[in-house]
Each structure stands twice: as structure tokens, then as C-alpha cells.
């Protein structure tokens with residue numbers, strides 16, 4: 437693997453297709469879960485820079501632990517708080533607040549580190565700029581070393597890999613695949629107090645469609661359509677109750693409007709998942725990437741109840757990151 441920005445980076449010459457490549461990566465991650473230090477020598481003498489332009493708990497720490505399990509040193513730089521304000525626009529006249537151009541900073545980071553991992557968020561104001569993935573693409577263009585996305589303007593691939601690892605664990609242990617031909621996996625919009633990025637929902641849809649293991653349904657209020665680039669292949673409905681019927685997994689997430697970019701039209705609390713709604717499902721496991729606004733996005737009764745697997749899901753972030761870092765180190 438040369439970089440990890442989207443699901444498409446998972447494809448290897450030896451895998452027959454994307455679904456098989458994803459399955460191989462899942463198996464690698466689950467093997468690391470059983471034996472975290474199996475490849476302790478792989479990263480010896482290697483150094484990774486984790487560059488944050490936005491806050492993080494899970495992504496930052498799980499990637500650091502994953503690097504350590506592979507014997508690789510990880511150095512964290514909160515560039516938004518501790519670094520010079522970076523300029524990303526080509527040809528910018530830097531007479532404003534930005535101090536250092538990415539074309540000067542990124543090659544230096546490439547000298548210090550064997551690989552770079554970057555977290556950026558979208559502005560949710562400039563759709564064209566966000567969709568062009570300007571920030572992470574400028575790092576890729578100028579760093580000269582492999583780049584891993586720790587969430588970018590439109591995608592969160594490490595989260596999505598974690599999510600399908602977690603689903604696969606349940607499919608294996610609970611033998612859901614014996615009960616039904618295909619598990620039903622539902623991505624449902626949930627209320628929130630402010631407009632949020634589309635990254636987690638986009639990526640989850642992109643990975644689910646590429647993986648092809650389940651019947652995949654997306655439900656959201658009218659006007660909350662995601663970019664078809666990510667959702668194509670999924671069944672989409674405005675009727676949440678209908679979507680939840682017989683679901684085996686429910687992925688809960690808020691996102692802002694995409695067409696009229698970055699807005700929050702409504703915050704209908706009826707869309708929050710409750711035990712009453714859970715009763716419509718096939719005793720579904722409930723997932724969320726976290727952090728979550730309790731009793732806005734997800735109810736206490738769900739989060740503290742037996743169907744929530746959010747902690748196990750977040751724990752699996754380590755194994756997803758370790759599998760990806762291992763693939764990149766092996767390719768170097």
C-alpha cells in the first residue's frame with residue numbers, strides 16, 4: 437500500500453478485487469488483535485509524524501499505539517495549536533494570517549519522517565475546496581513520503597475500516613451469516629446541535645458498497661442526501677422505521693446538508709435512536725464513531741444498553757491502524 441486516503445488504496449496486485457482486498461485487510465487487523473506484537477520488528481528504526489489540524493482522541497491515540505506495536509516511533513504535532521499557520525493555496529500572496537506555505541513545510545516533514553499521517557476537517561463553507569481535498573492532497577504532493585489520512589475533508593477511512601472489522605467480528609462470532617444470506621446494515625442520520633462534516637457517513641457508505649457483504653440501507657430526512665459518489669449502490673429512504681426493520685447493524689451518525697452545503701435544516705429529535713425503534717430491528721448492534729452527544733444524537737438507553745458496541749468499535753481502531761501501517765511499511 438502506497439498511501440491510505442480512501443478505500444481504493446486497499447487494492448493490491450494480488451487481490452482479485454476491492455472486496456477481497458478489504459477482507460484481507462480485515463483478517464490482518466484481527467490477527468493483530470490476537471497477537472499485537474507479531475510484527476514488532478517491522479517498524480524498528482522508522483518514524484511516523486502524526487500531524488493534526490483538528491482535535492482527536494481515538495484516532496490520535498489508536499494510531500500511536502498501532503505504531504508502537506509495530507516498533508515504530510510516532511511523534512505528534514498539533515500544528516493548528518503549536519505550529520505556524522499554514523497556507524495551502526498555490527500562488528497565494530501571503531499577506532494575511534498564514535505564515536508558512538505547505539510547499540515549504542511538507543518536504544521538511546518528509547525529511548524528518550518515514551511516513552506522515554494527517555488529520556484535517558472540511559470548512560463546510562467552501563464546497564469546492566472541501567471536495568477537492570486541498571489540504572491532504574497538498575501534503576501528498578509535497579511530503580515525498582507515504583501519507584495516511586486520519587480523517588480528511590470528505591473521508592475517514594481508518595474509521596470505516598474499523599467499522600467493518602467490528603461488523604465482521606460479529607458476523608463471525610454470532611454466525612449471523614448462517615442465519616441470513618446477507619446481514620442488513622443501516623446507516624441512519626441522527627440529530628445534532630451543529631452542522632457536522634460528511635466524512636464518516638461518506639466513508640462508511642463507500643466502504644460498505646465496496647465490501648458488498650450486507651444489504652446496505654441509508655436513511656435520513658429529506659434534503660440530507662450525501663454525495664452520490666459515495667452512496668451509489670445503497671438503498672436510500674426517508675422512512676427511518678422502514679429502514680430499521682430487521683436491521684442487524686445500525687450505524688448512527690449526524691451530517692449536515694450536502695447539496696445546499698454545510699447547513700442544518702432541522703434537528704428533529706424523532707430521528708434519535710431509542711429502545712422503541714430498536715424493537716423494529718433484528719436485535720441490531722448499534723455503532724457510532726464517537727464522540728457522541730448523549731440524548732441528542734443517541735439516547736442513554738441505547739448507549740448504556742446491551743446492543744451498543746461503540747466501545748468495542750473504538751477499541752478496534754488500533755487494529756485497523758496497525759494493519760494499514762503494516763501494509764505501508766511492507767511496501768516501502
Ligand code: CP
Nearest residue numbers: 492493494495725726
Ligand atoms: N472517531 C474518531 O475519529 O474519533 P476522534 O475524533 O476522537 O479521533
